[in-house]
Amino acid sequence: MSDSLGEFPSSSPEDERPIRILLVEDNPADVRLTHEMLRESKVRNDLLVAHTAEEAEDILGLPDEDAMAEEPGPRPDLMLLDLNLPVKSGHDLLKEMKSHPTLRRIPVVILSSSEAEEDVVKSYDEHANAYVTKPVDLGEITTIVQSIDEFWFQVVRLPGK
Numbered sequence: 177m178s179d180s181l182g183e184f185p186s187s188s189p190e191d192e193r194p195i196r197i198l199l200v201e202d203n204p205a206d207v208r209l210t211h212e213m214l215r216e217s218k219v220r221n222d223l224l225v226a227h228t229a230e231e232a233e234d235i236l237g238l239p240d241e242d243a244m245a246e247e248p249g250p251r252p253d254l255m256l257l258d259l260n261l262p263v264k265s266g267h268d269l270l271k272e273m274k275s276h277p278t279l280r281r282i283p284v285v286i287l288s289s290s291e292a293e294e295d296v297v298k299s300y301d302e303h304a305n306a307y308v309t310k311p312v313d314l315g316e317i318t319t320i321v322q323s324i325d326e327f328w329f330q331v332v333r334l335p336g337k
Contacts, residue, residue: 194220197330198252200232200269201225201287202261206310210256213321219329224252229264236279238272245264251332252282256324257304259288259295267298274303281335285324
């Protein structure tokens with residue numbers, strides 16, 4: 177038996193792939209800003225954008241159970257979800273996603289302009305992993321996106337496939 181550290185690979189192909197982030201946001205300015213902030217991230221990432229809950233469902237393969245069985249595409253490693261979406265709300269998407277056996281493992285950070293306690297409580301009751309109120313100030317937005325990047329991609333261990 178050898179104690180040599182040289183026997184262990186320094187990284188795996190999985191370590192080198194970009195982190196997949198699904199941003200569900202209907203405001204083009206917020207999409208653009210989040211994209212710019214993540215572009216400057218220390219961690220390589222692929223940002224997928226859905227402007228509606230229905231677009232997010234398509235990306236995730238919901239609600240079609242046959243599509244889920246076929247693995248419609250790469251799963252996001254993290255979802256950034258706005259609650260106030262046209263037609264179907266972020267709450268509805270969150271409930272649907274967290275009731276699915278594999279999608280429930282995807283961490284969901286709520287990014288909402290709502291400061292209402294009922295939205296915060298409801299989001300956590302629906303198994304959101306974090307709730308962040310969108311700031312108005314550009315500097316605060318930058319800080320929040322950088323904090324999400326550092327915490328979720330440099331501190332936390334996310335589930336693998």
